[in-house]
Amino acid sequence: MSQKKNFTKGFLKENPVFVLLLGLCPALGVTTSAFNGLGMGLATTFVLVMSNIVVSLVKSSIPDKVRIPSFIVIIASFVTIVELTMQGYLPDLYEQLGLFIPLIVVNCLVLGRAEAFASKNTLKSSIIDGLGMGLGFAMALTILGGVRELLGNGAIFGWKFIEGDGILVFILSPGAFIVFGYLVALLNKINKTT
Amino acid sequence: MAKKESTFINMVLTLLIITGLSSLALSGVFELTKGPIAKARQEKKERAIKAVLPEFDTMLLKMVMPETGKDSLEFIAAYEDSLWVGTAISTYTYKGYSGLIKLMVGLLPDGCIERIAVLEQKETPGLGTKIADEKFKHQFIGKDPSKYILKVKKDGGDFDAITAATISSRAYCEAVQRAYDAFKRDGGNK
Numbered sequence: 001m002s003q004k005k006n007f008t009k010g011f012l013k014e015n016p017v018f019v020l021l022l023g024l025c026p027a028l029g030v031t032t033s034a035f036n037g038l039g040m041g042l043a044t045t046f047v048l049v050m051s052n053i054v055v056s057l058v059k060s061s062i063p064d065k066v067r068i069p070s071f072i073v074i075i076a077s078f079v080t081i082v083e084l085t086m087q088g089y090l091p092d093l094y095e096q097l098g099l100f101i102p103l104i105v106v107n108c109l110v111l112g113r114a115e116a117f118a119s120k121n122t123l124k125s126s127i128i129d130g131l132g133m134g135l136g137f138a139m140a141l142t143i144l145g146g147v148r149e150l151l152g153n154g155a156i157f158g159w160k161f162i163e164g165d166g167i168l169v170f171i172l173s174p175g176a177f178i179v180f181g182y183l184v185a186l187l188n189k190i191n192k193t194t
Numbered sequence: 195m196a197k198k199e200s201t202f203i204n205m206v207l208t209l210l211i212i213t214g215l216s217s218l219a220l221s222g223v224f225e226l227t228k229g230p231i232a233k234a235r236q237e238k239k240e241r242a243i244k245a246v247l248p249e250f251d252t253m254l255l256k257m258v259m260p261e262t263g264k265d266s267l268e269f270i271a272a273y274e275d276s277l278w279v280g281t282a283i284s285t286y287t288y289k290g291y292s293g294l295i296k297l298m299v300g301l302l303p304d305g306c307i308e309r310i311a312v313l314e315q316k317e318t319p320g321l322g323t324k325i326a327d328e329k330f331k332h333q334f335i336g337k338d339p340s341k342y343i344l345k346v347k348k349d350g351g352d353f354d355a356i357t358a359a360t361i362s363s364r365a366y367c368e369a370v371q372r373a374y375d376a377f378k379r380d381g382g383n384k
Binding site for chain 2: 058065089091
């Protein structure tokens with residue numbers, strides 16, 4: 001697989017949220033606004049790239065039987081670094097995302113890429129894979145959050161352009177599933193035709 | 195490099211090294227971010243105090259135990275040219291839709307509400323979070339809680355609840371009432 005293909009697969013062909021259906025808990029939980037989706041997506045991208053780098057570097061010195069606990073410790077360390085840094089330098093965003101930041105540890109996407117890709121590929125491919133997958137995840141969350149914010153609040157990125165209250169259900173969890181379903185269908189359609 | 199065998203000693207050593215390195219890295223990051231985190235919290239609080247009170251130059255802090263609720267409230271009495279201009283009270287309620295809501299209530303010496311700021315909340319985004327919007331908060335400005343009933347209209351009070359967020363609005367009123375009761379009993383500037 002060429003590196004370009006390796007990078008772009010995360011956006012459409014193997015989009016983690018809409019095609020692989022990984023990491024849905026944060027994808028549905030935090031996407032009440034486009035900004036939250038983007039923040040969560042970028043935080044996950046950072047963890048994904050860093051853990052891919054480390055896993056790919058140490059892959060041959062980790063015995064097979066303890067690889068999952070080792071990967072989890074590596075991932076958890078990076079998540080904690082993100083959490084502390086965000087708390088110190090981006091307190092507003094941290095407040096919004098709150099509980100979901102520690103939950104990146106158990107995001108199947110991160111462990112999935114470590115196990116399925118980084119532990120079998122070179123450092124360079126692993127970085128590109130983490131970057132592509134992470135940005136694909138961020139893109140999916142931003143779109144999901146944007147659609148929900150637009151329908152539920154009449155705004156995008158907090159910039160209100162439709163007056164009055166939106167359709168409340170889209171802000172609540174059921175709305176996340178509704179929007180999510182339509183977006184999965186849409187992306188399947190796009191992937192089929194291209 | 196060949197894959198390491200999964201022998202007992204190899205597994206123990208690998209896990210030991212990985213956890214050791216990660217604790218080392220984390221303690222480093224913790225030390226680095228400790229300052230900024232404390233600073234961010236402090237700044238947020240100071241911003242809230244300034245937002246709910248008239249101009250002041252010095253402030254005095256003390257803890258007051260309210261009649262209801264289990265935690266004490268923080269009273270910040272503010273003075274301009276050693277004249278008491280008002281007290282900011284950090285108050286709370288556990289009756290929010292997702293539990294804790296923390297407010298900073300600014301009260302003038304005569305007991306009127308100057309302004310209110312939301313410190314912490316976990317309400318439903320787009321619904322309960324509107325307690326921080328001007329439209330809702332505006333109702334409380336300049337009101338004397340001894341002449342108004344600090345409840346939503348549905349409960350026989352004087353304040354409009356937010357559409358689809360009655361529980362959050364109710365909790366908000368309760369927190370303000372708690373601050374006012376403690377203020378009345380305590381006097382606010384002693």
